Amino acid sequence: MAIHAIAFDAYGTLFDVYSVTELAEKLFPGYGKQLAQLWRRKQIEYTQLRTMCCMYKPFWEVTQDALIFTCRYLGLNLDLDAQNALMGQYARLSAFPENKDVLQVLRDKAYKLAILSNGTPQMLQAVTEHAGMQGLFQHLLSVDAVKVYKTAPEAYQLGPDMFGVPAKNMLFVSSNAWDVCCATWFGYTTFWVNRDHVPLEELGVMPHGTGRTLSDVLHFLETSQ
Amino acid sequence: MAIHAIAFDAYGTLFDVYSVTELAEKLFPGYGKQLAQLWRRKQIEYTQLRTMCCMYKPFWEVTQDALIFTCRYLGLNLDLDAQNALMGQYARLSAFPENKDVLQVLRDKAYKLAILSNGTPQMLQAVTEHAGMQGLFQHLLSVDAVKVYKTAPEAYQLGPDMFGVPAKNMLFVSSNAWDVCCATWFGYTTFWVNRDHVPLEELGVMPHGTGRTLSDVLHFLETSQ
Numbered sequence: 001m002a003i004h005a006i007a008f009d010a011y012g013t014l015f016d017v018y019s020v021t022e023l024a025e026k027l028f029p030g031y032g033k034q035l036a037q038l039w040r041r042k043q044i045e046y047t048q049l050r051t052m053c054c055m056y057k058p059f060w061e062v063t064q065d066a067l068i069f070t071c072r073y074l075g076l077n078l079d080l081d082a083q084n085a086l087m088g089q090y091a092r093l094s095a096f097p098e099n100k101d102v103l104q105v106l107r108d109k110a111y112k113l114a115i116l117s118n119g120t121p122q123m124l125q126a127v128t129e130h131a132g133m134q135g136l137f138q139h140l141l142s143v144d145a146v147k148v149y150k151t152a153p154e155a156y157q158l159g160p161d162m163f164g165v166p167a168k169n170m171l172f173v174s175s176n177a178w179d180v181c182c183a184t185w186f187g188y189t190t191f192w193v194n195r196d197h198v199p200l201e202e203l204g205v206m207p208h209g210t211g212r213t214l215s216d217v218l219h220f221l222e223t224s225q
Numbered sequence: 226m227a228i229h230a231i232a233f234d235a236y237g238t239l240f241d242v243y244s245v246t247e248l249a250e251k252l253f254p255g256y257g258k259q260l261a262q263l264w265r266r267k268q269i270e271y272t273q274l275r276t277m278c279c280m281y282k283p284f285w286e287v288t289q290d291a292l293i294f295t296c297r298y299l300g301l302n303l304d305l306d307a308q309n310a311l312m313g314q315y316a317r318l319s320a321f322p323e324n325k326d327v328l329q330v331l332r333d334k335a336y337k338l339a340i341l342s343n344g345t346p347q348m349l350q351a352v353t354e355h356a357g358m359q360g361l362f363q364h365l366l367s368v369d370a371v372k373v374y375k376t377a378p379e380a381y382q383l384g385p386d387m388f389g390v391p392a393k394n395m396l397f398v399s400s401n402a403w404d405v406c407c408a409t410w411f412g413y414t415t416f417w418v419n420r421d422h423v424p425l426e427e428l429g430v431m432p433h434g435t436g437r438t439l440s441d442v443l444h445f446l447e448t449s450q
Contacts, residue, residue: 045403048274050428052276052407055428065428072427151277181274182277185280202267202290203275203280
């Protein structure tokens with residue numbers, strides 16, 4: 001399988017969505033982990049509901065909606081200062097430690113790299129700059145261009161359209177099992193970074209490769225070409 | 226608002242999806258509640274992913290997939306006997322206690338009643354018969370007819386198509402906040418049976434009425450006509 005370009009999911013894959021936990025715990029002692037987890041879950045759920053119902057709204061706003069719901073559900077008083085602090089943290093999520101080096105190696109090997117994310121262009125710009133990754137990607141592809149979220153085919157289609165190659169000649173990398181399964185359905189060659197050591201979703205579809213960190217993508221590319 | 230017909234969601238609204246908890250606890254002591262909750266969550270998630278990706282598969286199979294994932298995730302050994310027992314329980318979920326009387330009153334008031342559900346025709350037949358409700362509904366509308374799950378518009382469209390009235394002249398009743406919000410977006414007059422006393426989803430849309438049990442639908446209809 002000749003891979004010409006690699007598209008990375010951003011949230012959960014390159015950037016740690018749970019790096020908000022520390023601040024959440026500081027703001028709401030005893031609730032940090034629960035807040036971070038439910039926030040993430042509702043964020044994804046809202047993107048899916050909005051996609052199915054053709055009610056697109058940018059990811060920044062959906063992320064804020066999910067935060068508001070989460071705090072209400074947990075009985076936490078989210079004032080504007082806390083909301084701004086947590087949303088600000090979301091714009092500066094930590095990158096997983098191995099990522100920058102892996103991306104640099106892939107660049108050195110002449111792979112074309114992109115992010116393909118639910119995030120808005122502004123969010124992707126901010127989070128890659130904060131991680132010092134802005135020079136590593138040819139493209140920051142945001143579903144905002146098509147106004148539907150992953151896992152809709154129109155969202156995945158952004159990759160092949162931008163690079164002018166069939167999806168099977170691109171590697172799509174995600175830590176989100178749902179994302180990697182649906183990208184496989186779409187037609188990408190796929191790699192699942194199973195950071196949380198969880199079982200694969202029972203969707204009747206398997207990613208082409210699986211590993212524990214982004215570094216494992218290098219081995220996959222060496223052995224599968 | 227003249228309401229000519231009423232469509233009820235089935236799972237969670239008429240039938241208690243957590244009535245599998247007791248059996249789950251018996252089969253996997255200490256895990257009953259967790260199993261029932263994750264099973265339900267994955268079941269819904271799989272319907273959404275399959276809908277967005279145009280990968281429809283009947284609800285019975287999706288429900289089984291979700292059960293298999295759940296047990297794998299929780300580290301529980303689901304043998305075929307346990308699987309069949311839990312799936313069998315799903316075909317015979319308990320109805321919430323007030324439902325039958327409320328449905329009978331609505332029939333007596335000459336409302337046309339239907340179920341509009343993700344469940345397959347076979348599942349809806351089985352669960353209504355088990356609850357002794359088979360005579361109360363004019364139609365058991367299954368999304369299997371259109372091969373996409375709620376909350377896709379094609380699924381909600383089954384109601385107006387069957388009764389020949391606009392969605393706004395039908396009442397759609399659901400205990401699932403996501404379902405009732407998306408049905409409101411679609412155009413139904415909607416009623417949320419908030420059985421779990423949870424906050425409404427932060428989707429920027431409100432059901433037309435809210436109550437705590439199905440009985441509250443009666444009051445809503447009396448005061449809103």
